[in-house]
Amino acid sequence: MAGLEGIEQPRRHVSATAARWSPAAEDEHALKALELFGNPTEAEVPLPSRPESAATARRLIQVVVLRQWHLSPKTTEDAVLLVSELVGNAVRHTGARVFGLRMRRRRGWIRIEVRDPSRGLPCLMPVQDMDVSGRGLFLVDKLSDRWGVDLLPRGKTTWFEMRVADR
Numbered sequence: 031m032a033g034l035e036g037i038e039q040p041r042r043h044v045s046a047t048a049a050r051w052s053p054a055a056e057d058e059h060a061l062k063a064l065e066l067f068g069n070p071t072e073a074e075v076p077l078p079s080r081p082e083s084a085a086t087a088r089r090l091i092q093v094v095v096l097r098q099w100h101l102s103p104k105t106t107e108d109a110v111l112l113v114s115e116l117v118g119n120a121v122r123h124t125g126a127r128v129f130g131l132r133m134r135r136r137r138g139w140i141r142i143e144v145r146d147p148s149r150g151l152p153c154l155m156p157v158q159d160m161d162v163s164g165r166g167l168f169l170v171d172k173l174s175d176r177w178g179v180d181l182l183p184r185g186k187t188t189w190f191e192m193r194v195a196d197r
Contacts, residue, residue: 060093070094074130074145077117084117087131091142094133099140101194108173109142109192115166116144116188124148132187139175140192147185 063086068075070090077083088110096106113131120129130145154167170177174190 057093057097060089060097063089064093070131070133071098071135074132074143076128076130079121079124079126079129079146081118081121083121083129084114087113087117087144090131091133095140099135099194101140105140105192105194109140112170112173112190113142113144115169116142116190119152119166119188120144120146123150123152126185135194137196138193140194141189142191143187143189145182145185145187149181149184149186151179151181151186152188 067077067086067090071094075090077086091110091113092106095101095109096103117129117131120126124146126146126148130143132143132145134141134143152167154171167177170190173192175193177188177190180187180189
């Protein structure tokens with residue numbers, strides 16, 4: 031790195047990290063999340079409104095979409111990314127203590143919902159190439175087939191839907 035030759039750089043433990051991660055280990059974490067928090071296809075799963083809950087939501091989405099619904103890895107990857115964005119918005123912008131996660135499937139479609147107690151509506155903003163934040167709803171808009179917000183008497187549900195091939 032130019033100009034930093036004499037300064038000690040932080041050591042990276044890439045090999046230790048790479049050795050720990052595996053799809054089987056990720057499946058194990060996802061199944062553990064399902065066991066601890068519940069199945070979002072059966073009832074709304076309440077999660078604490080903290081940044082680390084995004085990882086829990088991603089794991090729940092992964093295990094349901096990939097393992098229970100047997101959908102493609104690409105669909106799973108997109109659903110995991112999009113739920114991350116909705117959860118991030120709920121955690122950052124609502125001031126809630128808890129948010130709810132729910133998943134539904136009907137012929138040809140999956141729907142993922144994040145419910146929070148704020149009635150403030152999310153806003154799809156124009157995105158510039160150099161923007162470092164504010165891309166969440168842009169991604170939801172581009173990768174999902176439809177998305178929206180349902181206002182509730184106390185709060186709202188932000189959702190997205192994706193077309194899927196039924197097997």
